[in-house]
Amino acid sequence: MKFRRGRDTDESFTAFVAARSHRLIAHAELLCGHREQARDIVQSVLVRAYQRWSRIEHDDPYGYVQRSVTNAVTDWWRTAHQRHERAVDVVPEVPGRQDNALEDRGALLAALDLLTNRERAVVVLRYFDDQAERDVATILGISVGTVKSTCHTALRKMRIALDDEVPSPQSFHGTKEQS
Structure with missing residues (x-):
């Protein structure tokens, strides 16, 4: 039986991508630690999801695609030794942008980089995607x-890493004031 994609299917998929792709990319980035790689992974997963869209769109399409992204990142980790590209550890600064959210994001990604692949996946799934332990x-x-x-x-590793980034109270006040 040959499947025919209709206009409704295309519109449904396009709406899904518009509504959920940013969250899927963020999910993948937190898992793999690299924004561009995350975008590539999500794009590949969405191509495969489109081919199956008529079967998954009425059930739980976000859950299906999210799990596919998690699996694709896991596959990416497993094949890391076969790749010739090397991801950079430090992203160049964006000129003219002084944003605490960017600094917080950088600190979070640095703390996530200290974790093993399994630890990172557990933290992202539990706290970013709000999944139950089960x-x-x-x-x-x-x-x-x-x-x-x-x-x-x-979480213990991340707390230690993030605590090291927070300046001590003495650095704010210099020396103790005399009354």
């Missing part, structure tokens, strides 16, 4: 206990 375990193919312990370890 769902994270299912998505990653691990036990709920492993999700809990991995999350605990990962």
Whole structure:
């Protein structure tokens, strides 16, 4: 049986991409740590999702595509040793932009870079995508206990990294004032 895409299917898919692609890219970026790679992964997943759109659009298309993105990032990690490109650790500064959100984002991505791939996936799925521990375990193919312990370890690492970035109170006040 040959599938024919209709105008309604195209419009439905286009609306989905417009509404959800930014969140999917952010999800992928948090998992892999590289914005351009995240965009490539999401684009590849969306191409495959479009081919199956008539089967997935009426169920849970975001859940389906999100899981596909997670799986694609996992595949990307597994094939890292086969790639010749190297991602840069430091993104060049954007001239003229002094934005705390950009600094906070950079600190968050740096803290995520300290985690193992599994720790990073658990943190992103639990806190960025707001998945239940049980769902994270299912998505990653691990036990709920492993999700809990991995999350605990990962958050501890991130807290330490982020605490190192916060200036101490003495750096704000210099020396102690005399009364």
